[in-house]
Amino acid sequence: MTTNPTVTRTTGAVPLPATPDAISNESSRTAGAPKRRPWILRALRSRAFGWLVFAAALVAWQRYATANPSPRYATVTDVAVQWWDQILGGPLLTATLQTLRTMLIGYGVAAVLAVVIGVLMARVRLVYVLLEPPLELLRPMPISAVIPLLILYLGIDDAMKISVVALAAFFHILLNAYSGAGSTHRTMMDTARTFGLTWRQTMAEIVIPAAAPSIFVGLRSALAASLVISVVVGMIAGNDGLGHLLMIQQQSFQVTDLIVGAVTIAMLGYALNAAFLFVERRVLHWHFGATRTHD
Amino acid sequence: MATSAAPTAAGTEHSATGSAATLLTADDVAMTYRTRRREVTALRGLSLDIGAGEFVALVGRSGCGKSTLLRLLSGLLPATAGQIRVAGQPIDGPPRQARCVFQDYAQSLLPWKTVAGNVRFGLRHAYEPAEGGHDERVAHYLDLVGLGHAADRYPWELSGGMQQRAAIARALAARPQLLFMDEAFSGVDALSRAKLQDVLLHAWAEEGLTVVFVTHDIDEAVYLADRVVVLHPEGRGVLADVRTGLPRPRGQVTTRELPEFLHHRRELLQLVLD
Structure with missing residues (x-):
């Protein structure tokens, strides 16, 4: 699992980790100064990113459902309003x-x-x-x-x-x-x-x-x-x-x-x-x- | 630092054993393990008397049955022949007046309780009920082993040596007459080990205990005990029973430099190695 620095250090590119978790555990344990990941990789690894993608999917669903009204599906806002009405x-x-x-x-x-x-x-x-x-x-x-x-x-x-x-x-x-x-x-x-x-x-x-x-x-x-x-x-x-x-x-x-x-x-x-x-x-x-x- | 915890004057009274009443007797004890295919005799024909207040070390080559003997004496294993008596009573299971300190402290301390909680466990399941309030008894035993500052910590937050001190405090809190220790210090580093030895000697002197200490380390046996029992390499009972009688209190530096210490060390090493 560990990436050997002498082998992987060819160009400036950071090698993509095989399993992200194994690598992150490894680097947090080694005493040497851990290399700070580029911000884009850090952002991609954060939990907020997953929720952001989920929210984007909801927005896409909403726009599609509003543009193409059909009794076969409902808009996100309809569902939210209905839910709020009914749960009370x-x-x-x-x-x-x-x-x-x-x-x-x-x-x-x-x-x-x-x-x-x-x-x-x-x-x-x-x-x-x-x-x-x-x-x-x-x-x-x-x-x-x-x-x-x-x-x-x-x-x-x-x-x-x-x-x-x-x-x-x-x-x-x-x-x-x-x-x-x-x-x-x-x-x-x-x-x-x-x-x-x-x-x-x-x-x-x-x-x-x-x-x-x-x-x-x-x-x-x-x-x-x-x-x-x-x-x-x-x-x-x-x-x-x-x-x-x-x-x-x-x-x-x-x-x-x-x-x-x-x-x-x-x-x-x-x-x-x-x-x-x-x-x-x-x-x-x-x-x-x-x-x-x-x- | 290490010598500060050595036994005080009370310790010297202890070394005058021999006249003391017998507390623990093993009478022609044998242990045979039976597997489906064969029988293995780990120990046979072993007889031993241990007086109240003695500090006895059991040594011997690996495979001589010293850990088996300790399990028999502490009632964790029933002997297949012979009899073990504590205070004259044949035992049937762990005797009420004895407690054990195991080598594997991490599996002996309760990880869901703090150090103080573990000592309180010893108080709750005591041979003699404690006098005074529980809290002050807990503090007393923690101070005795030098763990007063770690009362609220969990065992797994401590070093191996400190965990073993907590295990000793828990055993002492039960106010036993007999303390069995099975290779109790072999899992810790050398410095912690020296500290543990002095903590044990101090506690032994303070609490008026009888200690049976199994070790494979001859130096440790001579340093701690008044009497070193060497077991026969093939499990055929006692090979030698040496009364060392080194002066107390003992010190990690001074005692180990005494000519008598070196003499007994050489004598016992030859017995074990030959």
Whole structure:
């Protein structure tokens, strides 16, 4: 990855880095005076540039949609105005809150169950032996294949929707909790033993904190899965939520409203992820610090 | 700088061991590791008595089973034969009155707790409950190892030597009678190591501990201990049990220049090498 200066220094041109990140890490670590990049390359590498291109695309879309009016698409300003009107009240707000509620309850139930079961499976042989066969058979099953069965048993209301979301989130968290709790360093476990910690104290004070970085990896991928499934389950059950709203709008060909719904889901996902990262940075600050100073 | 942390007058009382009551006994202990294909005997026929207040170093060639012995003595590994007793009681798991300091300090300190938090962990899981408030006990043990200024820092922000001092402070905060140390100083640089040795001697003198210290470094063994136990190279028990009786307090420069130091060093090196 490292560019050898004696080979690459032919003309004044800066050789294009193969992978920009590898090069930037390299140069920030080497003690010698790092060469300052030309401003154009620095600008191209900044995050603001990406958002600028995105904004330009919106402007292009707006101009095209205004110049060629059609019921098949909407202008950016129409979408923005509609979104603002609807998010303050009415069906969009109701549907968003319904979806968010289903999602958060299902996700929360899954998080608690998966962490408890994952840690127990990693630390209690009997639990592992008993739960491994059914969980391994259930895991590869697509969640969409389970929905009809759950509708049969639980109906199409909250119980079913929350179960489906929980099921979708469960395995992401379970696998990470299991592997995290199973790989506590031997010296760490010896420390717990020599300090006379009971089994419960060992779990609470050693195993679970040590597994926390791994558990958070699972929680994060489960968050994305929960949002997707909570929208989809609304489409299938067809009674409430953003999924249901989108289906109605699609059937009545309300293009602007459809885009408004999609934008709402995207923003919901963005906000949830941002909130997640905020919590993660606080809970795992020690982990990020330790891995940063480690070489 | 290094000598300032050396044991004070209290340390000299310690060296008058021998008459002290036996705290730790290993009675014809053996350890055989069984794999699917074969059995490997790491240690057999080992008997050892360690008195309360002693500072004993275990040395021997690599593969002589000294780390195995320490795991047996500290109850982390059950012996396949023989018996280990602490204060007369046969052990079944880590004895309540013992704590360990491991070589791998980075995996032993809790990275999600500050240095003070780690010491507080030792107080919470103590053999004898601490007298006085927790905060002042934490400060006491941090000062004892010279880490008072680093209380609010995280282990991974510190050098290896400072992390190992934090591990020692945490072990001492539990007020153990016995301290087991497994190659505890081999992971740090030479200067930090000398400092750690003096911190340990100081703490040993202050806290009235019994220390069993495994090392592959003969100089370290002679410098720290009153008694150096050499293990047989093929794991057949104790090869030699040398009482050095060097004067205390010890100093990194003065002690290492004593004729007795050099004499014991030569004697032990020959025992280990031959």
